[in-house]
Amino acid sequence: MHLPELTYNEAGLIPCIVQDARTNEVLMMAWMNAESLALTLERKQTVFWSRSRQELWHKGATSGNVQDVVELCYDCDADTLLARVIAHGPACHTGEQSCFYRSMNLAD
Numbered sequence: 512m513h514l515p516e517l518t519y520n521e522a523g524l525i526p527c528i529v530q531d532a533r534t535n536e537v538l539m540m541a542w543m544n545a546e547s548l549a550l551t552l553e554r555k556q557t558v559f560w561s562r563s564r565q566e567l568w569h570k571g572a573t574s575g576n577v578q579d580v581v582e583l584c585y586d587c588d589a590d591t592l593l594a595r596v597i598a599h600g601p602a603c604h605t606g607e608q609s610c611f612y613r614s615m616n617l618a619d
Contacts, residue, residue, distance in 0.1 A: 516589060517590070524542040524543065524562075527540065527557075527559065530595050530596070537611055538578075538603075539602045540610070541557075541559040541570075546560075547559050547568075551594070552583070556578060556579055557580060571599065576598065578594070578597070579596060579599070580596050581596065582595040
């Protein structure tokens, strides 16, 4: 498999937006490094880099809420990934389906 030349930040990380492949709902955003990206491609399940724990994080390994990757895209600048997934449970640690369950009031 030929991997594109991706642009990682100074910490060696690239943001990955996770989207439900069935509904197009944005579920979460997490960080990947080269190793977690390679594991994601190998396992076809999301694996991220936890900045707080400084370790690899296989999404759903403890909760069972794994995310099967059906498509992995990168943007025009090659500095952001988009993982389209089939989610087996909520994406958010709060139990919400999406981490983006809160909105700001834009009314005057």
